Amino acid sequence: MSEFYINWTTQVRKGVLELAILNTLSGGPLYGYDIVRRLGDVDSLVITEGTVYPILSRLKNEEHIESYIEESSAGPPRKYYRLTPRGREELRRMNQHWEQLHNALGALRKERKR
Amino acid sequence: MIEMTPEAQTRFERYLTRMRSALRGSAVEAADVEQNVREHVDVALASTAAPIGIDRLDEVLEQLGPPERWLPEDEQPWWKRVASRMSSGPEDWRLAYTTFGAFALGLFLLPVGFGLVFLICAFLLARAEHELLTARGESLGARRWLVLPAIWTMLLGVAMLLLVAPVMALASIGLSDGNLQFVHGVPHTQPETLERVRIETGYIAACAGAWWLVFSILLVFLAKPLRTMFLPVTENLGRKHALLLALIGAMVGAIGAVLLFAIP
Numbered sequence: 001m002s003e004f005y006i007n008w009t010t011q012v013r014k015g016v017l018e019l020a021i022l023n024t025l026s027g028g029p030l031y032g033y034d035i036v037r038r039l040g041d042v043d044s045l046v047i048t049e050g051t052v053y054p055i056l057s058r059l060k061n062e063e064h065i066e067s068y069i070e071e072s073s074a075g076p077p078r079k080y081y082r083l084t085p086r087g088r089e090e091l092r093r094m095n096q097h098w099e100q101l102h103n104a105l106g107a108l109r110k111e112r113k114r
Numbered sequence: 115m116i117e118m119t120p121e122a123q124t125r126f127e128r129y130l131t132r133m134r135s136a137l138r139g140s141a142v143e144a145a146d147v148e149q150n151v152r153e154h155v156d157v158a159l160a161s162t163a164a165p166i167g168i169d170r171l172d173e174v175l176e177q178l179g180p181p182e183r184w185l186p187e188d189e190q191p192w193w194k195r196v197a198s199r200m201s202s203g204p205e206d207w208r209l210a211y212t213t214f215g216a217f218a219l220g221l222f223l224l225p226v227g228f229g230l231v232f233l234i235c236a237f238l239l240a241r242a243e244h245e246l247l248t249a250r251g252e253s254l255g256a257r258r259w260l261v262l263p264a265i266w267t268m269l270l271g272v273a274m275l276l277l278v279a280p281v282m283a284l285a286s287i288g289l290s291d292g293n294l295q296f297v298h299g300v301p302h303t304q305p306e307t308l309e310r311v312r313i314e315t316g317y318i319a320a321c322a323g324a325w326w327l328v329f330s331i332l333l334v335f336l337a338k339p340l341r342t343m344f345l346p347v348t349e350n351l352g353r354k355h356a357l358l359l360a361l362i363g364a365m366v367g368a369i370g371a372v373l374l375f376a377i378p
Contacts (some may be wrong), residue, residue, distance in 0.1 A: 014186055032150040033157040048179025050133075053150040054142040061141065075160055076115070079153060 013045055018055055019098060020045060022083065022091040025065060029082040032056065056081060064090055116156050117164040122171045126155065131342060133181035135245070139191030151178065182249030193242070207257065209246070213239040214260040217267070233271075236264035244346055254346070262347065269344045276329065284321040289314060316373025323367020330360035 017039075024030065024038050035056070036049045059065045064087030072078045083091065118126065130148055137144040158174045159166050213236050220232030240261045247254060254261055333340075333356040341351045 031153070031157075033154050036154065048177070048183065049154070050151065050178035050181060051184050053147045053154075054137065054140075054184050056150065057142045057146040060146070061143065076153075076156060078157075079149065 013047065016098075017045070017047065017051065018059065019091075019094050021052065021055055021059065022064065022087060022094065025081055025083050026088070026091060029068075029080040031070075031078040031080045033078075035081065059087070063087070115152075116159050116166055118166045118171065119168065122166050122168045125168055125171060125175075129175055129181070132248070133184075135342070136181040136184065136249070139194070140185055140189050142185070142189075154178065180249055180251065182245070193238075194245075207260075209239060209243045210257040210260040213243060213264055217264040233264070233267060237268040240264040241343075241345070265344055265347050269347055272340075272344075277326065280325050280329075281318070281322045284325065285318045288317050288321065312373050316370045319366050319370030320374060321370070323363045323365070323370050326359050326363030327367060330356045330363060333359060 020039055020042065021035060024035055030038070032053065036052050039045055039047055039052060040049060056065070060067060060081070063084055065081050066084050067079050067081050069077045070080050130151065133148065133151065134144045137147060155171070155174055158177075159170065162170055216232045216239060217236035220229045220234075220236055223229035223232060243257070243261050244254065244265075247257075334353060337351050337353070337356065341348045344351075
């Protein structure tokens with residue numbers, strides 16, 4: 001793999017990580033470790049796990065997500081994250097934009113094939 | 115909180131220190147991230163038998179990755195961006211050479227007065243170089259000859275300021291006109307006799323001993339910030355050094371007391 005390709009995929013991954021985190025939370029509240037695990041399962045994201053935590057903190061500061069503490073039967077209380085109404089709205093727009101981008105790129109590829 | 119071996123606990127605390135340092139100056143709340151990382155490690159190691167050893171902890175920390183790489187470059191504080199650019203020159207030696215240049219200029223200009231400004235700049239550049247190399251998982255290697263003199267010099271200056279300056283201040287108060295009479299009834303006007311040298315030496319030694327004893331207690335609390343400030347030179351600074359200083363203080367203080375009171 002060329003260095004150009006590696007740099008490009010790194011930039012793309014960085015760009016979509018926030019979208020991936022917000023989408024992970026769209027199904028319901030999750031605690032930090034669980035979010036990291038789920039993102040880790042997406043092969044093409046290939047993240048170092050710690051990268052997620054500063055993004056969670058930033059999304060919380062920007063009021064896209066909120067946290068609350070919940071008792072756990074398996075150990076100490078855990079900090080759960082969930083989408084705020086603002087975050088849900090932002091996620092809707094981001095997914096819409098992603099869809100447009102995907103379709104536009106798809107159309108460009110089809111044109112090239114003709 | 116899971117139980118770790120002392121080595122693993124130390125490794126974890128250092129990782130968290132690096133994390134706080136990496137996030138300093140950014141829009142991210144370090145305390146918030148720290149809480150998440152602690153929880154992450156707790157959950158990841160929940161099924162491992164306590165106490166958790168350093169090898170098992172390292173596996174988890176390796177997956178978390180170096181905190182210095184958690185923030186994209188545009189979210190890092192300006193000084194880290196500048197240092198990063200300066201270090202990416204030929205063979206990554208540019209920042210090390212700049213550090214040594216500022217250090218040499220600082221020494222050269224010290225008699226003029228503003229050499230201190232360059233020495234402080236050299237110290238900051240040296241620390242930045244060390245932090246960047248740590249973030250990349252590299253060691254200073256031969257660059258230490260260019261980088262470490264600036265850190266050693268600043269450390270020496272701060273050590274003098276903390277250990278010697280208060281003693282000199284105490285000594286000057288005690289030995290100024292008339293004050294020594296309160297200690298041993300020897301007026302300042304008395305000519306240089308062996309008796310006066312004994313009492314003045316004893317007084318200075320007693321002051322030094324007392325201050326170093328007090329400072330050794332302070333050092334227990336100051337060890338962490340001092341260690342962080344002068345890395346990598348002070349990497350192992352800790353309680354044993356405070357204890358050593360207390361012992362030296364007690365010995366010097368005892369010599370002072372003997373000179374002052376035990377010898378007639």
